[in-house]
Amino acid sequence: MAIIFKPSPSLPPPVASVGAVAWVRQNLFSSPLNIFLTLFSLYLMYLLIPPIIEWGFINATWEGTSKAACTGGGACWAFIVVYFDQFMYGLYPEAETWRINLAVILLIVMVGAFAIKTINKLHLSLAIIFAYPVVAYFLFAGGIFGLEVVETSLWGGLFLTVLLGVIGIVASFPLGVVLALGRRSDMPIARSVCVVFIETIRAVPLITILFMASVMIPLFLPEGLNFNKLLRVLIGITLFSAAYMAEVVRGGLQAIPKGQYEAADAMGLTYWQSMVLVILPQALKLVIPGIVNSFIALFKDTTLVYIVGMFDFLGRIQAANHDANWLGTTVEGYAFAGFVYWAICFGMSRYSMALERKLETGHKRN
């Protein structure tokens, strides 16, 4: 009679390899170099953190109407408090800023509605992509339902920054995907057009493109035909970002094994079906870090619109630094700008990491 093979039962791991003590030992004190680096970092933190807290909080001044009120020797946050509305909305009329707030709240509610199980996600997405921009546009610009018209030249501050960033991101992404597919296409004309576009745009600094958009294009357009500067700048930013996006997406397309293309072809899927259903979902998932990288870069690049006379968030802060009442508040202004940019970009980065985890299908998800 054969001996019956019985697998031995699995045992829990040794205590020393799990838990807080083990984590500290593995990550902070695993080798002489590691011990040194840990102690050195602690020392640096000891040197840096207390003075920052002292400057930013303990000795800081939060109220006042000019730099003269800031006598504590710490940060002069009163400057930020006084100018806060302008940093957020630019020169948008104060009585009308509720329209911007309403649009933001509306967007948050709509995106938040994805969490509701009974809602039709397709309808919601379509509403956000097609209906929301129209509503938001009329809220911002006015001109219907008795809303006061607000010229785009008055739009500014963080509102303008986010507007440029979001529209740039939303518009450049699909364009970038199409360019990437075009560059890998078998059709010589489509391919050449895409290659020329991508290589030209990538070879030119964003500042040049913004100049073209704001100064040069009106010169070439026939008399009487002119369109909004904000729109021109937006088109410039979108085209610029799309060229970079295209190359990131192309990287993803190249990483998909040939077998995936062949399997999709062998089933009789058309080119667009195989791209949309099989290849792009995998390729885009693969390059989420690169895509978010581009988004973050684009978001920060929007500060360059000050070159063409538009005052975005950073532009507003710099302008306020020239206020005679608040001379010497440059550090506070930049610290605030840095914090806001960091918070937004860090948020994007965390969201992308969560998205990557959610889309992970390779391992067991019990």
Next chain:
Amino acid sequence: MTDTNMARAQLAQGEEAIIEFNDVNKWYGDFHVLKNINFSIKKGERIVVCGPSGSGKSTMIRCINRLEEHQKGSILVDGVEMNNNLKNIEAIRKDVGMVFQHFNLFPHLTILENLTLAPIWVRKTPKKEAEEMAMHYLERVKIANQALKFPGQLSGGQQQRVAIARGLCMQPRIMLFDEPTSALDPEMIKEVLDVMVQLAEEGMTMVCVTHEMGFAKTVADRVVFMDAGEIVEANEPHEFFDNPQHDRTQMFLSQILNH
């Protein structure tokens, strides 16, 4: 040969060819990979293609659904010539299922979604109906309980059985197998071959590139031996194995059978 096999062979002789190769030539750059391939496969026939690596056997079956393009000669599948006409190619691909060496399941879709993708988008089958059919084929390959998992969570043998079920979901008239067991662990080869044998017994037209000579002996109507881009010999299995005509075939068989 059993009675049913005899009956099938006679039936096959009366039928028209479903796949026809006429003087097919193909080059990769300067490399002449297929040389004057003349061959026809009848409806319901089960063909095993074997040969050393680089002999062009994979290229040949990949020409059948035009994953590879040939440069000279003609290939007719179901009476339709395979040329640059995209509409023809897409129409033929609907009716020709293919199983690959590396499975090529779509890793971002569940097993069930892998199976229903083509029926829903290519055949325009309603989703519910496509899912019922998918579950039916998953049960046939004995893997229905894994329907909601992702391919990455399955073993190689299970993935290959899913790939076969995926091909069957399009209810094809022809199934192509390109070395379906070459990437599998020995213990998993049998579970895949069992599914293929079952399929063969149901009368599916099958073209298999494989090194599984046991499979060739039991199910093939004809075995095709290729070397250096040519068909060296094609014969019924007992003739092919017991009485090979060509010395190249004899050498090949002695290499793979005596180890």
